Amino acid sequence: MQDDGHTPRRVASIEFSLSSPARHGWVEFRLVLGDEVFRLPASNVLNDPISELIDWVEFLLDPRSGFRRVCVWLEPEGYAFDLQPMRPSEFMVSVWWDGSFVPPMAGHRMDQRQRFLVNGDSLLRALSSGLREWVDDIGSGINGDWGDGAAYQRRLELLGFGSKR
Numbered sequence: 001m002q003d004d005g006h007t008p009r010r011v012a013s014i015e016f017s018l019s020s021p022a023r024h025g026w027v028e029f030r031l032v033l034g035d036e037v038f039r040l041p042a043s044n045v046l047n048d049p050i051s052e053l054i055d056w057v058e059f060l061l062d063p064r065s066g067f068r069r070v071c072v073w074l075e076p077e078g079y080a081f082d083l084q085p086m087r088p089s090e091f092m093v094s095v096w097w098d099g100s101f102v103p104p105m106a107g108h109r110m111d112q113r114q115r116f117l118v119n120g121d122s123l124l125r126a127l128s129s130g131l132r133e134w135v136d137d138i139g140s141g142i143n144g145d146w147g148d149g150a151a152y153q154r155r156l157e158l159l160g161f162g163s164k165r
Helices: 049-061 120-139 150-158
Strands: 014-018 026-033 036-043 068-073 078-087 090-098 111-119
Touching: 014 120, 026 049, 036 078, 049 068, 049 078, 049 120, 049 150, 090 120, 111 120, 120 150
Parallel strands: 036 068
Antiparallel strands: 014 026, 026 036, 068 078, 078 090, 090 111
């Protein structure tokens, strides 16, 4: 059966990473949901996908109504990844695409590509690990194009996910 993008797929395995080093305002965003791999170069020009990913971590720790969005802008196309609580410990990740993407795409029609049901704890572990590793690399000067990383580090520490080192 072909995935129509509207029927959510339950996934058991989740992986997340960001490339190091970031170059000229670009970083590779890699999210694996089950057998689906999203490997996308993300720009930090119109939005800050790293900050948006940390918003996801915060939302996973304290889900409220609504959803949180991570925009991955490829210039000019892009993806929006929406995270929405469904039941305790279960979240929906909806993946949207548009050929003329301008973050945050609020109120704009996009093509829904896929939907996934994920375990919140599994997603939290994958995100926090990948973000910590990437932020630690900023501290060592590897990801200098994305700033000094102090603000990212402080946010992760406040959420209980300090440096791995």
